[in-house]
Amino acid sequence: MSTINQSAAPSRLAVPELLVGIGVLACAGAVAWQTLAIPVSPLYSKVGPTVFPYLTMVGLAVLSLLLIVAAFRGGWQPEEEKETPTDWKAMGFVIIGLLANLLLIRPLGFTAASVIMFVLVCYGFGSRHTLRDALTGLILALAAYFGFARALGVNIGAGFIENQLNAAIDTIVGALGG
Incomplete structure (x- = not known):
């Protein structure tokens, strides 16, 4: 049995x-x-x-x-x-960060929108080091932007920062190349 x-x-x-x-x-x-x-x-x-x-x-x-x-x-x-209550304030910062990126990528460009998103998401996850988060976000966003724009030739949203850096790079490459 x-x-x-x-x-x-x-x-x-x-x-x-x-x-x-x-x-x-x-x-x-x-x-x-x-x-x-x-x-x-x-x-x-x-x-x-x-x-x-x-x-x-x-x-x-x-x-x-x-x-x-x-x-x-x-x-x-x-x-x-399952018994841990949801931290709605933290989730709100993450959602606001994602929405900010969506709304700001066109007017500000990929880099600025991504930095703002990164800082808000970090804050939602408990970080209170805004300057460090902004610098980390800037490095990651620039690496992603130039990886797509320069290496792959895909424009993912150039704004003021990207246009200034592209002009500087073109000037340096032009001066070195001839």
Whole structure:
């Protein structure tokens, strides 16, 4: 005769975790939709401009399915974390930082908008070193901007800072090159 462990709690649906899984699945769908819009020349035989977006989409889809399965099994959060109240003020700073980046990237440029976002997100995570956070954000934002703009030729939002630095770099390269 088999014994059933009555003390084991039945797994319950973890709704917040399910919503995260569905959100990641929606992101995979958005990546697929936008990747289908990328024009592909028939000259590409196997590897073209859509390979990495499709790999990203597959990765997001697999991750979302794993998250959804985990949500149906009770979630991935340990019980002590489930009992911790949400810090809405901190979450508010993170959301404000993301919204600020979205709203400021066009008028101020990628670097300034990213620095503002970085400082607000750091503050939301408990940092009270605004100058250090701003300098760190500036270094990371400039590295990302010039990585995309100079190395890949992709304009991700030039503003005053980027235009001044591009002009200075062009002047230096022009002086050195001839």
